Amino acid sequence: MVALPYTTLVQDHRGAWYGLTTGGGNQGCNGGNGCGTVFMLTHNSSGHWVHTVLYRFKGQHDGWAPQGALVFDAEDNLFGATSLGGRNSACTYVLGCGTIFELQRNEKKPWTKMTLYNFAGGTDGQGPNNPLIWDGRNKLYGSTYFGGVDSCYAGVGCGTVFELKRTREGRWAERVLYRFTGSADGMFAQGISRNAGSLYGFTESGGGSGCYGLGCGTVFELTPSSPGVWVESILYSFTGATDGAFLNAGLLFDGKGNLYGTAMQGGDQNCTVRGGYGGCGTVFTVGHSGNTWTQSVLYAFSGGADGIIPEAPITWHDGNLYGMTSEGGGDGCYAGYGCGTVFELKQSRTGWQESILYTFDGHDGELPLRGGVSFDQRGDLLGTTSNGGSYTAGNVFKLRLQAPSPKSNSTLRETPAVP
Numbered sequence: 001m002v003a004l005p006y007t008t009l010v011q012d013h014r015g016a017w018y019g020l021t022t023g024g025g026n027q028g029c030n031g032g033n034g035c036g037t038v039f040m041l042t043h044n045s046s047g048h049w050v051h052t053v054l055y056r057f058k059g060q061h062d063g064w065a066p067q068g069a070l071v072f073d074a075e076d077n078l079f080g081a082t083s084l085g086g087r088n089s090a091c092t093y094v095l096g097c098g099t100i101f102e103l104q105r106n107e108k109k110p111w112t113k114m115t116l117y118n119f120a121g122g123t124d125g126q127g128p129n130n131p132l133i134w135d136g137r138n139k140l141y142g143s144t145y146f147g148g149v150d151s152c153y154a155g156v157g158c159g160t161v162f163e164l165k166r167t168r169e170g171r172w173a174e175r176v177l178y179r180f181t182g183s184a185d186g187m188f189a190q191g192i193s194r195n196a197g198s199l200y201g202f203t204e205s206g207g208g209s210g211c212y213g214l215g216c217g218t219v220f221e222l223t224p225s226s227p228g229v230w231v232e233s234i235l236y237s238f239t240g241a242t243d244g245a246f247l248n249a250g251l252l253f254d255g256k257g258n259l260y261g262t263a264m265q266g267g268d269q270n271c272t273v274r275g276g277y278g279g280c281g282t283v284f285t286v287g288h289s290g291n292t293w294t295q296s297v298l299y300a301f302s303g304g305a306d307g308i309i310p311e312a313p314i315t316w317h318d319g320n321l322y323g324m325t326s327e328g329g330g331d332g333c334y335a336g337y338g339c340g341t342v343f344e345l346k347q348s349r350t351g352w353q354e355s356i357l358y359t360f361d362g363h364d365g366e367l368p369l370r371g372g373v374s375f376d377q378r379g380d381l382l383g384t385t386s387n388g389g390s391y392t393a394g395n396v397f398k399l400r401l402q403a404p405s406p407k408s409n410s411t412l413r414e415t416p417a418v419p
Helices: none
Strands: 017-021 037-041 049-055 064-066 077-083 100-103 112-118 139-144 160-166 172-179 187-195 198-205 218-225 228-235 244-247 258-266 282-289 292-300 315-317 320-327 342-347 351-359 381-385 395-402 411-416
Touching: 049 381, 112 172, 139 187, 172 228, 198 244, 228 282, 228 292, 292 351
Parallel strands: none
Antiparallel strands: 017 037, 037 049, 064 077, 077 100, 100 112, 139 160, 160 172, 187 198, 198 218, 218 228, 244 258, 258 282, 282 292, 315 320, 320 342, 342 351, 381 395, 395 411
16 A cells, blocks of 8 residues: 655645645556545544545546645635646656646535646656645646756756646646756756745756756746746755755745755765765755845754754744654664654754654654645644555654643644544
8 A cells, every 4th residue: 555645734724634645545546556645634523533535546647646735726726736647648757747736626516626737748847746836816836847948857857937827718828937957047846935926946956066966956036027038046056065955845935035945965064864965954044135145054964863854845833943854863764764853943042953843763654755744723733754654654643732741841742643
């Protein structure tokens, strides 16, 4: 059985939570492993969690391997992306180039799934694997990992940033806003955010000659300069040293327009991961003063109890940063590298201090990857792990803040959201 919830949970105004699994679902798909699902979590009258599958992907034409997170429109319809599948098979491993889909809410009937766009794998892009942005005006923005410029990366393409617009006839049309060339502008787009009319994002590689000659990643801005024309500006190019290397999670804004994110490697050069380039990862900020952008490392993982390889996106809550590392934190899982952690970064007068909120041991989950953490109205933290759990196929978990006793500090206790 394969489930693999590579997802950040999102909540509607009624309190239900929604997410994606990359595998599982239709057992007639992907050699019996399933091609992925869209699921919902609710509480029943007894207070127990109820897991409901809203859609099971069939592979190929309707999509395969959804990743990232879902996004709502004003009517609580859901939008997402599959990294594979669709009606165009001339892509990586002939598994399809990916799709953009919508699940329409219907109060009296099952949710209705529609494919809004099938990527062709050429100049339009290939492999959308990150959350979309809904602008509230019939537009979606997103990125693809491959596709774009045919000459880039052995003909596979180095990624795109795109817009999907709903036409007056109710159809959806794609427009590519930028195609990465794999040089100083970056390669392998991994996510975008929107702020004040511009799009911001990062690339996993590119931006220089380090990191095996591919470049160590960039943070970029896309600004509309004239109708139909968007211009890219590189805000920072990573070196692979103490600043970080290989970006793989979404960027986050604060109230002043500064950006925050994680790099999977780089940082503490005394720390190494198996098969890694160097360093165990960083949490960083790219801040601006006027038109000048500078990068600072908020925390560099040391490879001990604090975790290694932060692949999941970070989030704000009550002025603090929260995230997960995919490994580290103990001596279990992956030849003793550890099963992953949930961490908090809190700012003090001397800088940002890390606290480990929870360390996974494999039985309760392991390898939290592309999914970030979310908070409910009570301040409890919810997240997903891609592996481990009762059926070794990943789980959804909740960390609940426990009231402190007179002789102890507050602690976080994990409770399974889905047994």
